[in-house]
Amino acid sequence: MLGHSIGSVTAGRVAENDDRISAVVGLAASMEDILYGEVSVEAIEVPLGLLVATEDNSITEAGNFLIRENFSKANTPAYKIELVDAGHWSVTNIAGLDLRFAST
Numbered sequence: 313m314l315g316h317s318i319g320s321v322t323a324g325r326v327a328e329n330d331d332r333i334s335a336v337v338g339l340a341a342s343m344e345d346i347l348y349g350e351v352s353v354e355a356i357e358v359p360l361g362l363l364v365a366t367e368d369n370s371i372t373e374a375g376n377f378l379i380r381e382n383f384s385k386a387n388t389p390a391y392k393i394e395l396v397d398a399g400h401w402s403v404t405n406i407a408g409l410d411l412r413f414a415s416t
Contacts, residue, residue: 316403317341317370324351327358337361339403340368342378344385353385360390363403370400 315323316339324343327336328351335358336343343362344353353360362383364376371378383392395402 313337315339315341315343317400318348321345321348321351324353324356327360328352328355333358335359335361337363338379338382339363340365340379340400341371341375342382344382345378353382354387356386357388359388360386362390362392364392364394365398365400365402366394366396367398368400 313323313326313333313335314337315321318341320338320341320343323336323338327333336356338361340363343356343360344351360383362379364379366376368376380392383390
């Protein structure tokens with residue numbers, strides 16, 4: 313299962329509770345986060361992937377800190393990718409949906 317931004321929390325929650333999920337990846341947001349509650353990275357029993365966008369101005373360095381903290385709590389095989397010079401929207405094709413996003 314794959315989730316971007318707040319979808320990362322959703323992906324984590326589903327991975328905790330649905331045995332059909334064989335791996336989970338969160339892009340540019342933590343899965344376990346005090347603001348959204350209900351997800352415990354330690355309760356996820358499938359391989360976990362997390363992506364940090366190092367220049368993310370949406371979740372800022374505070375959010376990236378939480379992603380790194382989630383990685384350190386993982387009990388299963390876990391992978392963390394840090395995309396240098398990438399922003400929050402770098403992992404999407406949102407510019408293809410609306411040209412106003414092309415320059416962000």
